[in-house]
Amino acid sequence: MAFTDQQIMNQLQYATLEPPDSGATWPSALWTQTEVVRYLTQRQDRILGETLPYATVGTIAVTEGTYNYLLPAGFIAAFSVVFTPTTSPSIPVELTPSDSWEADHGIPDWNLEEGSPKLYFTKPTLNIYIAPSPNDDGELRLLYAHTGTAFTGSGQAATVQDEIVPILKYGVLADMLSKIGRANDPIRADYCEQRFKTGVDVIHTLLNGFVPSQQLEAPPR
């Protein structure tokens, strides 16, 4: 049973003493539906970007001699990239995540001289580079994390699972209550931001097996 944006906004209205109507109207004029929907989308994408909880499979056709390809829309980060050459025996090779500095210094002229791809790196412009430049046609199989479906305020289901929706809710409340103006409530905004960060850390810990590094605070005297 996926939560919809209307159900989440209804809860937000209860939390902010607005008359609950699934987020359609905000009579206090402190917030608008459009604004809250935007907060929902941004916080959901932030959860997805910081924790990478869902993986999607995508493929990119590789052409011999071409080392730069466009990534799928909504790409956040790759779990793995595997190159399978067309020429028999077509043994798939997992590419190592790297960066341009390593490629330039580890494989000089990687973009000029063809070879069996060994590593990949991505750029914020949604491009993926493989090095060295492939010496064969083939296919890149991407397992990657992606952004969520944008909320609309019309019943769009959340991309995140129901168990993560409370974390999303507190993230949105943090945005709503830190708005400069009459809606500003720094104490509750700070509390909500801490709830959001703790939730993100919980997901990170469950997925990676260790607690994200946090500065330990001195115990009270």
Place this chain on the structure above:
Amino acid sequence: MLSDRYEGVAFWTSTEATDAINEALLMWNLLTGMWSTPITIMSVAGTNEYALTASVVFGTRVEYEGRTLNKSYQWEMDNGRPGWQTEQLGDVGVPNTVQKWIPLGLKRIALWPVPDTTNDSIVVDGVAATPRLSAGGDYIDVGSELINAIVGYALHTIVFKEGGQRFQTSIPLYQDFLKQAAGRNDLLTELFRQQIMKDYNREQEHPRA
């Protein structure tokens, strides 16, 4: 039970109460994995990645043909065994049986080495989708020793809208919820310890009048 925790007229609607209790249940399940269920997936030769069904929130344990697999993590495999995703059973230097399972996000797992047989059974024990209340008379399977923490969290959620001192006084209910959850998930104990200390320190910065 929720109204037992408040003196005077309840300042919430039944919908609010239901939402708050369901939020408590969702958080409790995420933090402790209390409700669990097994699912069975059939292997595909040459495939090492498998998606989990919607009935499972995330996997906690995997058996391959009745044998429990060791759990690893992607960062561990990527750094300790580069190229692990394409290593087949029986390759040089690769074991002859599936040894490990690796979560790839919440809804996907990978096996190492890659299975070479189709229709082997992969049993995934996972955290089940959280049971929720929707109407009066609904019940959920939870021990009575947990009711206090869950109702306390629900009350804390409802009081949020009040703000100010009333909200501040309900923070210990949330901290107690975390302590109870930490006692059931060692993986999160350190994380919660830091969060509980942070909450305490925040109270010190904003003392009640």
